[in-house]
Amino acid sequence: MSSTPDAPGPRAASPGPSTRVPLLDVPGVAAWLRRDGVETVLARLVTALEEDWSRWDRVEKSPRIASHTAIGVIELMPVSDGEHFAFKYVNGHPGNPARGLQTVTAFGAYADVATGYPLLLAEMTLLTALRTAAMSALAAREMARPCARVHAMIGAGSQAAFQALALRAVLGLDQVRAFDLDPAAVEALRGHLAPRGLSVHAAGSVEEALEDADVVTTCTAAKARQAVLRPEHLRPGLHLNAIGGDCPGKTELDPGVLTAVDRIVVEYAPQTRIEGEIQQLPAEHPVTELAEVLEGRATGRGGPEEVTLFDSVGFALADFSVLRLAHAATAGTDLVTPVQLVADPPDPRDLFALLQGP
């Protein structure tokens, strides 16, 4: 679109109110989490997710745009509810850690549909970790047994502490048993959770981690078809929270697990069938969308003996929810820094006037 607002129109006397867009950077998100408490933010985020998921049918679910190369992917994920528009820029580069870089980084914006003006520009690496954990907690609330206490974590990397805190905040899972191929990762997890009163048992194997577990979270990162959990690992009443399998060719669960569980819940079936654990299943295999469970049209758990699975891949609406919450929680505070991202000359028809300088 060319930038040519050249028809006669009212000439405004002063710049619009949104010339400066609040920027919520990485230290800003960290300060927000310290100010309100990580678990409080996660609990509020579960509420925000539930609110947005209740409008599921009215949400504009655009396909993500992905630019693939041999070594990674860059994606734009847009979503709108008709009042606000959000997008996330996110990359995935498995070779990055070897260079001291993050596999995944993300940033995004939250905008006003009525004016098209951005309301918040935000880092989204931390925000994505938060929304991923809150989605797990929301699904587990509907799917795990009410008496659940023990949380087994297979993979103790960047997502683990967020998952553990979200599942404690929302479900009261106050015992963590963690296994990782790298024992240092479990120690780092323990270092984060112990000061928050959450004890971590360092397990020497997947099997040891699973002892007495009520909820099992798998969040491993290898970009391959793995079998972190196999059918013999399943016990009646278990809820599985599978996070790591999230793109074609990247799965964590043995296909036998998928056919053995009683119930599979997903965020958005057309996307999960391509990206989730269920990419290993025939396209007609029955799955339930989380919105159906939240709306009472389906159940998350049919009885105490069922084995349930939330196959999470990450959906743009959750990014929308976390941006909406972050905007509400930080607007007008010193957690955000105003940046002059929008050109808003005193006369909207005279952009060139901005060149005059201060």
Add this chain to the structure above:
Amino acid sequence: MSSTPDAPGPRAASPGPSTRVPLLDVPGVAAWLRRDGVETVLARLVTALEEDWSRWDRVEKSPRIASHTAIGVIELMPVSDGEHFAFKYVNGHPGNPARGLQTVTAFGAYADVATGYPLLLAEMTLLTALRTAAMSALAAREMARPCARVHAMIGAGSQAAFQALALRAVLGLDQVRAFDLDPAAVEALRGHLAPRGLSVHAAGSVEEALEDADVVTTCTAAKARQAVLRPEHLRPGLHLNAIGGDCPGKTELDPGVLTAVDRIVVEYAPQTRIEGEIQQLPAEHPVTELAEVLEGRATGRGGPEEVTLFDSVGFALADFSVLRLAHAATAGTDLVTPVQLVADPPDPRDLFALLQGP
């Protein structure tokens, strides 16, 4: 995509180099234009456009994603050349000026495909004005008569000064004749151009503006089918540069003009047939893409008597070019402000560590 880089991997000793992303804000772009001179930047941008257009066949031309409502549109425009990725967020809200807001605002980012890390975050309202003007100059260089001197402008809004300076910098058009329904807009244009040695004749009508014109730029903003130029306005040798018709239902030229001209050049035919002046023509009407002209596979002007038309709608590759130039021109200078947009903890597998605070 979930954020779960949980496979064992090397643990980096220090954050990556790109934790802080340079932000080029509105004052930063204005300061860049003052530092190097608007016309110098425009001339360099024409070179950058020509370089990127010469790689036309290798560029990943993704469709834009548009989120439409009754009162406006928000779009994401991505493009990649395999080494860098760029996207622009742009809105179009015709009702905004009545609220003292810009019809169009834009911002975007330029990223490294090898790592997925953003290299530059930039305002793009001014950058879009620059690239739109530079595209006009590049096309006019191939299409206008070499002896051209007089530039008629129909519509003297935000784009006008940039167009006038680009066509002087590249083609030497040193006489401007401008008409706008709002005489104040022509006065503002004269105020910008006179100090730069470019005289502006304020015309009382379209016909008066066209006297002696070699190149005619139409850049009006009304979102309607207009007939700013009609067939009787055409004279042998004229080059038309039509900027304002850039979306379905928004055109500036009478259909008779389109069938009367000898040659129509466009950026990218599939897009222009939907958004440009040629949306008024049958889909089989012959047009030439600018890349064909630049590569010598087609000619922009068949002889001194031809009437030629560049039907410009704005293409994502031009946004890529202006971001590439802006990045090269401002990296490492105080024109940019580093912002902590990318979470890059010392240990890439331990994102939670960022919550500890400074």
